[in-house]
Amino acid sequence: MANKLAVLVTLLALSLGPAASQGQGSNICFNGWLRLPSSGTCPRGSRPDFRTRQRVPAPTGEGLSFGYYNNNNSYCPQAERIVKDAVKKAVDQNPGIGAGLIRLFFHDCFVRGCDGSVLLTATASGNSDTEREGPPNKDSLRGFEVIDAAKAAIEAACPGIVSCADIVAFAARDASSVLSNGRVNVPTPAGRLDGRESFANETDQLPGPFSNLTALEDSFWAKGLSPDEMVTLSGAHTIGHAKCQFFSSRFADMDPTLAAKLKAQCNGNDGTFVDQDDVTPNVLDSQYYKNVIDKKVLFDSDAALTNSTDTVTQVTDNANSAGAWERKFEKAMESMGKIGVKVRGSSGAEIRKVCSRVNN
Numbered sequence: 001m002a003n004k005l006a007v008l009v010t011l012l013a014l015s016l017g018p019a020a021s022q023g024q025g026s027n028i029c030f031n032g033w034l035r036l037p038s039s040g041t042c043p044r045g046s047r048p049d050f051r052t053r054q055r056v057p058a059p060t061g062e063g064l065s066f067g068y069y070n071n072n073n074s075y076c077p078q079a080e081r082i083v084k085d086a087v088k089k090a091v092d093q094n095p096g097i098g099a100g101l102i103r104l105f106f107h108d109c110f111v112r113g114c115d116g117s118v119l120l121t122a123t124a125s126g127n128s129d130t131e132r133e134g135p136p137n138k139d140s141l142r143g144f145e146v147i148d149a150a151k152a153a154i155e156a157a158c159p160g161i162v163s164c165a166d167i168v169a170f171a172a173r174d175a176s177s178v179l180s181n182g183r184v185n186v187p188t189p190a191g192r193l194d195g196r197e198s199f200a201n202e203t204d205q206l207p208g209p210f211s212n213l214t215a216l217e218d219s220f221w222a223k224g225l226s227p228d229e230m231v232t233l234s235g236a237h238t239i240g241h242a243k244c245q246f247f248s249s250r251f252a253d254m255d256p257t258l259a260a261k262l263k264a265q266c267n268g269n270d271g272t273f274v275d276q277d278d279v280t281p282n283v284l285d286s287q288y289y290k291n292v293i294d295k296k297v298l299f300d301s302d303a304a305l306t307n308s309t310d311t312v313t314q315v316t317d318n319a320n321s322a323g324a325w326e327r328k329f330e331k332a333m334e335s336m337g338k339i340g341v342k343v344r345g346s347s348g349a350e351i352r353k354v355c356s357r358v359n360n
């Protein structure tokens with residue numbers, strides 16, 4: 001069903017382009033991933049916005065610990081080094097992969113918790129319409145081959161010990177370190193187990209580029225993360241790339257010089273990718289917040305951070321006081337890594353042999 005939805009999203013995005021951007025009102029579907037003119041109807045399979053206004057307590061990460069793979073019940077002392085080497089090698093060749101790995105962690109954690117469900121192509125129930133096929137992920141997530149390479153090397157060294165969910169968390173930590181030139185060091189306890197299910201239609205728990213501030217805050221609260229953490233984590237949009245379809249409706253709201261440049265780069269093709277941060281595209285730094293203030297960000301969801309006094313205060317602090325954002329980002333990433341974790345004793349969890357498939 002969500003396969004069809006993904007196709008619809010693409011078709012709609014391609015066929016609507018300019019008409020959608022000129023429309024006065026608009027209709028937002030799939031929690032902010034699809035923008036239609038006000039006359040449009042959300043595709044079938046796209047649940048009505050926005051259901052989850054529920055505030056969930058902050059994740060505790062009970063069962064996770066530092067140096068988890070150095071102890072005798074889960075002994076693989078090489079694991080973190082192997083991931084780090086794989087990430088460093090990949091990011092040295094292409095910094096964009098580092099951005100992909102950080103995003104992979106976010107998309108894993110927000111859907112069914114940090115359980116590697118984002119990596120699956122086939123599940124215990126036989127579902128193949130997995131998270132990877134969902135609108136936020138399809139033709140967009142990258143870095144899977146780095147996870148697979150690290151997993152293969154780890155299985156060779158210590159079979160059956162290290163989960164894919166932990167590898168995703170380590171990889172995001174290591175990519176953050178490399179892309180920040182060592183300035184961002186995310187504390188990363190481990191002990192996550194891998195889930196056995198994954199559904200494309202659940203990826204609407206991720207807020208989208210057309211989400212307004214309320215929807216962003218609600219989506220984070222639904223995972224136990226605060227509006228401050230939402231603002232902090234959005235700073236990851238200081239690296240990596242994005243498709244024109246997600247911002248071509250809002251050139252008029254951007255800094256005119258940047259808008260002209262992006263318009264030329266997109267050249268009417270909504271599938272083209274552009275850098276998210278025009279100033280320091282490959283450095284994980286606080287430049288994003290300056291861009292928010294200067295109207296040099298791509299998405300409505302980025303610009304929405306100027307829409308309340310609380311978020312504006314955060315944005316201004318992050319933009320102006322050196323090191324403040326980096327420390328907050330380290331903490332917020334650590335919290336994100338605790339969302340919905342499955343640990344020893346959880347049911348329906350395992351340590352996968354291959355990250356894209358459940359065991360047996």
Ligand code: HEM
Binds near residue numbers: 209216233244
């Ligand atoms: C606050 C709500 C968020 C929204 C609405 C959002 C939306 C998006 C969108 C639409 C893209 C472009 C995807 C494409 O065009 O293929 C993107 C890219 C990206 N996002 Fe987010 N995102 C959010 C939060 C986050 C968070 C919390 C993180 C990580 C901590 C993150 C990290 C990234 C990265 C690194 C990229 C670039 C990926 C690449 O180059 O492969 N985002 N995001």
Ligand SMILES: *[C@@H]1O[C@H](CO)[C@@H](O)[C@H](O)[C@H]1NC(C)=O
Binds near residue numbers: 070071072
């Ligand atoms: C692991 O077990 C060995 C011997 O059984 C012991 O010497 C060592 O201290 C243990 N290490 C940890 C981290 O528990």
Ligand SMILES: *[C@@H]1O[C@H](CO)[C@@H](O)[C@H](O)[C@H]1NC(C)=O
Binds near residue numbers: 127199200201
């Ligand atoms: C999501 O998809 C799965 C499998 O395709 C289906 O069983 C489930 O009912 C769907 N959930 C919703 C809320 O549509």
Ligand SMILES: *[C@@H]1O[C@H](CO)[C@@H](O)[C@H](O)[C@H]1NC(C)=O
Binds near residue numbers: 028212213
């Ligand atoms: C924010 O978005 C949600 C979901 O699309 C919508 O229901 C709500 O009316 C919007 N709020 C504002 C202030 O525009």
Ligand SMILES: *[C@@H]1O[C@H](CO)[C@@H](O)[C@H](O)[C@H]1NC(C)=O
Binds near residue numbers: 211212213300305307
């Ligand atoms: C900011 O809020 C106003 C009113 O609540 C709304 O009309 C506008 O679209 C919002 N802008 C963004 C970028 O969310």
